[in-house]
Amino acid sequence: MGPGATGLMENPAEADGGTWCVYVLRCRNNSLYIGMTNNLGKRVEKHQLGTGSKFVRSWRPFELVKTIPCENAEEARRLECDLKKLTRKNKLEVLGLSGSGEVVKIT
Numbered sequence: 001m002g003p004g005a006t007g008l009m010e011n012p013a014e015a016d017g018g019t020w021c022v023y024v025l026r027c028r029n030n031s032l033y034i035g036m037t038n039n040l041g042k043r044v045e046k047h048q049l050g051t052g053s054k055f056v057r058s059w060r061p062f063e064l065v066k067t068i069p070c071e072n073a074e075e076a077r078r079l080e081c082d083l084k085k086l087t088r089k090n091k092l093e094v095l096g097l098s099g100s101g102e103v104v105k106i107t
Contacts, residue, residue, distance in 0.1 A: 020076040024066040027059035030066040
């Protein structure tokens with residue numbers, strides 16, 4: 001499907017056929033940036049070029065520390081929203097990250 005009357009893709013997943021995911025970046029100031037995409041490589045590249053988001057552009061370089069695969073865009077959007085509502089401490093715990101953004105084993 002092509003662009004609809006709004007200029008938006010009616011089914012964004014068809015743009016590149018990628019799997020939807022939520023991703024977490026750890027920025028230079030140790031903050032966490034949470035986003036969603038169906039083309040992780042392209043999205044990370046946009047962040048690296050400084051065109052992905054104003055926040056990440058201000059705090060480059062960054063490191064991709066977590067990706068969470070999702071069934072569809074709706075699930076990814078819901079998870080992204082839920083994660084963004086959490087405190088930093090709770091985000092780190094839920095995502096299995098230490099305070100430095102390192103992935104830790106949860107037993």
